[in-house]
Amino acid sequence: xxxxxxxxxxxxxxxxxxRLLPADAxxxxxxxxxxxxxxxxxxxxxxxxxxxxxxxxxxxAMRAVGGDLxxxxxxxxxxxxxxxxxxxxxxxxxxxxxxxxxxxxxxxxAAAMKAKGKATRVIAQGGDGGTTDIxxxxxxxMFERNDDVLYICYDNxxxxxxxxxxxxxxxxxxxxxxxxxxxxxxxxxxxxxxxVPRIALAHEIPYVATATVANLRDLEAKVTHAMSLHGARYIxxxxxxxxxxxxxxxxxxxxxxxAVETGLFPVFEGGNGDVTGVLKIRAKRPVxxxxxxxxxxxxxxxxATGAATIARLQAIADRNIARYGLIDPAAEV
Amino acid sequence: MLKQIEGSRxxxxxxxxxxxxxxxxxxxxxxTHIVExxxxxxxxxxxxxxxxxxxxxxxxxxxxxxxxxxAGARAYTATASQGLLFMxxxxxxxxxxxxxxxxxxxxxxxxxxxxxxxxxSDALSQRDSGWIQLFAETNQEAAxxxxxxxxxxxxxxxxxxxxMDGFILTHAYERVDLPTQQQVDAFLPRYEPRQVLDPLDPVxxxxxxxxxxxxxxxxxxxxxQEQALEMIPExxxxxxxxxxxxxxxxxxxxxxxDAETVVLALGSVLGTIKDVIDEMRDAGVKIGVxxxxxxxxFPAEAIRAAMSHAKRWxxxxxxLAVGMGGVVSTDVxxxxxxxxxxxxxxxxxxxxxxxxxxxxxxxxxxTVVDGTAEPLHFLDLNLPVVKHELERMGSLxxxxxxxxxxxxxxxxxxxxxx
Numbered sequence: 080x081x082x083x084x085x086x087x088x089x090x091x092x093x094x095x096x097x098r099l100l101p102a103d104a105x106x107x108x109x110x111x112x113x114x115x116x117x118x119x120x121x122x123x124x125x126x127x128x129x130x131x132x133x134x135x136x137x138x139x140a141m142r143a144v145g146g147d148l149x150x151x152x153x154x155x156x157x158x159x160x161x162x163x164x165x166x167x168x169x170x171x172x173x174x175x176x177x178x179x180x181x182x183x184x185x186x187x188x189a190a191a192m193k194a195k196g197k198a199t200r201v202i203a204q205g206g207d208g209g210t211t212d213i214x215x216x217x218x219x220x221m222f223e224r225n226d227d228v229l230y231i232c233y234d235n236x237x238x239x240x241x242x243x244x245x246x247x248x249x250x251x252x253x254x255x256x257x258x259x260x261x262x263x264x265x266x267x268x269x270x271x272x273x274x275v276p277r278i279a280l281a282h283e284i285p286y287v288a289t290a291t292v293a294n295l296r297d298l299e300a301k302v303t304h305a306m307s308l309h310g311a312r313y314i315x316x317x318x319x320x321x322x323x324x325x326x327x328x329x330x331x332x333x334x335x336x337x338a339v340e341t342g343l344f345p346v347f348e349g350g351n352g353d354v355t356g357v358l359k360i361r362a363k364r365p366v367x368x369x370x371x372x373x374x375x376x377x378x379x380x381x382x383a384t385g386a387a388t389i390a391r392l393q394a395i396a397d398r399n400i401a402r403y404g405l406i407d408p409a410a411e412v
Numbered sequence: 413m414l415k416q417i418e419g420s421r422x423x424x425x426x427x428x429x430x431x432x433x434x435x436x437x438x439x440x441x442x443x444t445h446i447v448e449x450x451x452x453x454x455x456x457x458x459x460x461x462x463x464x465x466x467x468x469x470x471x472x473x474x475x476x477x478x479x480x481x482x483a484g485a486r487a488y489t490a491t492a493s494q495g496l497l498f499m500x501x502x503x504x505x506x507x508x509x510x511x512x513x514x515x516x517x518x519x520x521x522x523x524x525x526x527x528x529x530x531x532x533s534d535a536l537s538q539r540d541s542g543w544i545q546l547f548a549e550t551n552q553e554a555a556x557x558x559x560x561x562x563x564x565x566x567x568x569x570x571x572x573x574x575x576m577d578g579f580i581l582t583h584a585y586e587r588v589d590l591p592t593q594q595q596v597d598a599f600l601p602r603y604e605p606r607q608v609l610d611p612l613d614p615v616x617x618x619x620x621x622x623x624x625x626x627x628x629x630x631x632x633x634x635x636x637q638e639q640a641l642e643m644i645p646e647x648x649x650x651x652x653x654x655x656x657x658x659x660x661x662x663x664x665x666x667x668x669x670d671a672e673t674v675v676l677a678l679g680s681v682l683g684t685i686k687d688v689i690d691e692m693r694d695a696g697v698k699i700g701v702x703x704x705x706x707x708x709x710f711p712a713e714a715i716r717a718a719m720s721h722a723k724r725w726x727x728x729x730x731x732l733a734v735g736m737g738g739v740v741s742t743d744v745x746x747x748x749x750x751x752x753x754x755x756x757x758x759x760x761x762x763x764x765x766x767x768x769x770x771x772x773x774x775x776x777x778x779t780v781v782d783g784t785a786e787p788l789h790f791l792d793l794n795l796p797v798v799k800h801e802l803e804r805m806g807s808l809x810x811x812x813x814x815x816x817x818x819x820x821x822x823x824x825x826x827x828x829x830x
Binding site: 146147148149151152158159162163164165167169170171172173174175176177179180183184185186187188189190191192193194195196199216217219220223224226 | 433434436461462463465466467468469471472475476477478479480481482483484485487501502505509609610611614615616617618619620621622624625
């Protein structure tokens with residue numbers, strides 16, 4: 080993660096001090112010549128974390144490779160809101176094929192570039208459903224072959240495009256359309272789901288990272304670093320969804336930050352099987368602070384019966400904190 | 413150059429002469445020898461530049477081919493049976509996007525019950541997928557059709573399946589005349605894509621299309637298949653001029669002059685059928701054959717013209733539309749002039765690799781000629797076994813799995829030839 084920490088922030092943001100940095104240390108988004116790869120006019124909801132994450136990630140990738148980039152996209156919100164025919168928000172060569180094959184499409188793109196002797200680089204992107212569920216076979220295949228692709232998963236923890244159904248990235252207790260807040264154990268089931276960043280790491284690929292839209296400098300730096308490498312690379316970005324999570328549009332970044340500061344979403348990077356860096360948190364916040372603003376967890380706060388479930392979620396956060404050594408009183412976050 | 417060579421090897425060497433730049437490989441019988449042989453040619457450096465990718469599924473194989481083709485590379489893969497079905501979503505996507513991928517289908521039955529042997533259920537299940545489907549009669553034609561397929565695909569921006577009978581062709585060692593690299597290079601121009609992902613000229617491919625344009629996109633796919641009806645015979649003619657032999661085309665008539673009875677079929681069974689027709693012609697029967705090379709697009713006009721003198725017809729088809737009957741015969745019926753009242757039979761034959769023998773065909777054709785054939789006929793159907801199982805199912809609620817019951821009743825007969 081090679082970026083200058085910005086210490087001049089106000090009201091908890093990291094963006095304001097950017098102007099005080101030397102030009103070459105500033106963010107990609109502050110650059111007048113940024114690619115604007117995902118341009119304005121798309122149909123994403125107000126406060127969409129995925130649109131924000133994609134814009135920063137793809138622009139960073141574009142800058143890292145001098146604009147010589149093509150992208151494959153899985154079916155999902157990002158695909159639908161960006162390309163209502165005959166309009167497109169993509170200012171880069173972009174292909175959408177199917178829900179479950181974006182990694183394989185990207186493999187084909189990379190293979191073609193290699194066969195043709197071109198230096199053009201390839202990214203693929205999808206939501207959590209397209210990545211951790213239906214596209215998982217193709218993703219794992221792309222990883223194990225170490226194909227020259229950066230895959231970016233924008234994780235909003237459910238199938239938002241089809242109306243908020245549970246995916247294997249949906250957290251326990253969360254209400255979705257297929258895990259309603261009903262019965263003895265309302266919301267999504269404990270003990271299910273998969274941790275795809277760790278699974279990616281287990282493929283021994285050169286680079287794996289997690290990030291959130293709460294720290295966009297970190298996301299830019301990780302994408303930039305990923306594009307300096309070759310082989311299969313994976314970045315998993317937590318992108319809150321106001322619609323699916325039942326949060327205010329203006330709270331997207333705040334919610335993402337709380338996911339990090341509670342320990343529920345560990346931000347780390349690594350490669351070749353090992354974790355090499357962790358985004359530390361100064362002091363852990365209780366998970367209630369993250370859960371309470373989200374309507375998908377509202378059933379946990381209706382009466383006293385939710386306390387036990389909240390305790391189980393706290394245990395998950397505590398386990399993450401211990402596993403990744405997240406706490407550092409001197410941390411920036 | 414003449415070679416005594418396995419069908420799969422002949423196809424692989426011919427595909428290599430077409431200079432594919434990306435080849436995706438996933439094993440499934442009876443296709444596997446083809447991608448193995450292509451892989452050998454890539455690994456040895458004989459085929460270069462070419463990226464050979466061992467994918468994790470047929471769905472990925474077709475998806476990688478889509479990506480490669482969209483980046484402007486000539487892309488090839490091969491599959492069969494369950495593999496073809498596993499990639500169906502991507503098959504429709506490749507044609508919908510208009511990407512000229514060429515794929516060999518080593519035709520094989522579809523389970524359950526699992527069966528590795530030849531019939532046409534796999535390819536025919538994809539008749540509406542938007543792919544051009546060409547059926548080879550011999551290994552020579554299988555090899556030749558691949559050269560024509562790349563040219564056709566790239567001219568029209570439509571993907572092409574070259575279908576060859578699994579085992580019967582793929583695993584048969586026959587004499588095949590393989591062309592030279594110079595001949596193929598002269599016949600097959602470099603691939604110039606209509607659409608390509610190029611950072612110097614960015615385009616969006618695969619956008620969401622609503623009702624305002626979807627019908628038109630589909631119509632243009634149909635229109636290009638109709639163009640293929642013109643182009644397939646042209647390419648076959650050019651092929652003959654360049655390579656000195658006939659291969660491909662829409663249909664292939666055999667002893668059809670004055671034929672009152674016409675036998676139609678796809679693929680390698682045409683060889684056996686022609687032997688039977690020769691014998692019947694020798695006996696004075698006015699019978700002929702119409703081989704269908706291009707199943708999609710379906711050459712309705714060519715079939716109607718070739719059968720204008722026919723009174724009766726039979727399609728020997730290696731697939732079954734369950735609950736309906738014949739697959740190819742339905743299209744043939746639509747192609748014919750209704751005013752001629754030609755009497756047709758769908759003969760379901762060779763399912764799951766059951767041998768189609770001359771004797772069985774002769775018995776079938778005799779009934780077609782004398783007008784006693786049923787509209788739907790199952791060649792060599794073992795009726796006693798069927799009746800036994802039906803009785804069993806009638807008398808027992810928990811009668812068990814049908815396929816296993818039939819095998820138990822038959823005993824260990826393995827691959828019995830009637």
